[in-house]
Amino acid sequence: SWYIEDTVKHDELWRTITIISDTTKSLVIPELHDELENIKATDQAVRRMYFDDDEEQAKAIRETDSLNLSRLIGLYKRYPVINDYTAGMGALMSTQFIHYAKVLNYDPEELLLKEVLKGNIFAGEYVELIDLCKCELLRPEDGKARPATIYGTNPTFFFIVDSVGFIIQPANIKEVNKSRKRISMSETW
Numbered sequence: 001s002w003y004i005e006d007t008v009k010h011d012e013l014w015r016t017i018t019i020i021s022d023t024t025k026s027l028v029i030p031e032l033h034d035e036l037e038n039i040k041a042t043d044q045a046v047r048r049m050y051f052d053d054d055e056e057q058a059k060a061i062r063e064t065d066s067l068n069l070s071r072l073i074g075l076y077k078r079y080p081v082i083n084d085y086t087a088g089m090g091a092l093m094s095t096q097f098i099h100y101a102k103v104l105n106y107d108p109e110e111l112l113l114k115e116v117l118k119g120n121i122f123a124g125e126y127v128e129l130i131d132l133c134k135c136e137l138l139r140p141e142d143g144k145a146r147p148a149t150i151y152g153t154n155p156t157f158f159f160i161v162d163s164v165g166f167i168i169q170p171a172n173i174k175e176v177n178k179s180r181k182r183i184s185m186s187e188t189w
Contacts, residue, residue, distance in 0.1 A: 032079055033088040039068045039096070062103070069100045076111055083120045101133040108133060116183050123185050127151035152176040152188045 046064040051057035076082060100106040109130050115121040131153045140146050148154060149170050157168045167188070170176055177187045 027085040028088045029079065029086050032075065032082065032086060035071070035075060036087055039071055043068055043096075065100060065103055068096075069104060069106055072096060072100075073111060076115070081118070081120050082115070097129060098132060098137065102137040105139050107138055113183070123183050126183065127180070127185065128153045148172065149176060150179050151185070152180065 042064060046060050049057070049060070051060065079086065097106075097108040097112070101108060112121060112126055112129065116123050116126045127150075131149055131151050134150055135146055135148065135154060138146075149157065149172070152170060152173075154170070157170055159166050159168075180187060
């Protein structure tokens with residue numbers, strides 16, 4: 001927290017700050033923020049608990065992760081807008097979806113695509129998250145290979161040599177541009 005030591009010397013500034021503070025309405029939905037914080041706290045609590053054996057701990061973590069994923073999906077059904085303004089800065093963590101993609105093999109694409117199309121999630125954040133989940137974390141279906149990229153954000157397509165940036169066009173460029181167009185993102189190549 002910050003403060004002004006001399007409110008007499010900075011009287012005009014102090015009045016301006018007071019007016020802004022008194023007339024600004026927070027868009028944060030306290031119940032949403034609290035539930036997201038509770039999900040994070042529950043997630044960390046089970047990981048810090050002492051268990052007699054590793055198998056028991058792994059089971060408790062899997063159960064907690066499954067419950068938290070259900071709770072997170074339920075929030076998207078209950079609240080029409082979830083973003084940094086309604087949930088509180090930093091309350092939404094892409095890392096939660098990345099974690100669930102890796103541990104529970106959960107694909108967040110459908111849920112998050114709806115949020116992008118509603119304008120609640122930035123398209124740039126979405127494409128990086130989906131490329132990471134689908135191209136690196138999710139276990140592919142039987143007999144299928146992981147795609148190299150869906151939206152063209154895979155860092156292996158970009159490199160720098162002697163201060164010159166190079167971009168390698170992926171083999172599936174038509175599919176990449178089609179995917180980007182679907183969410184109103186410009187083509188990369």
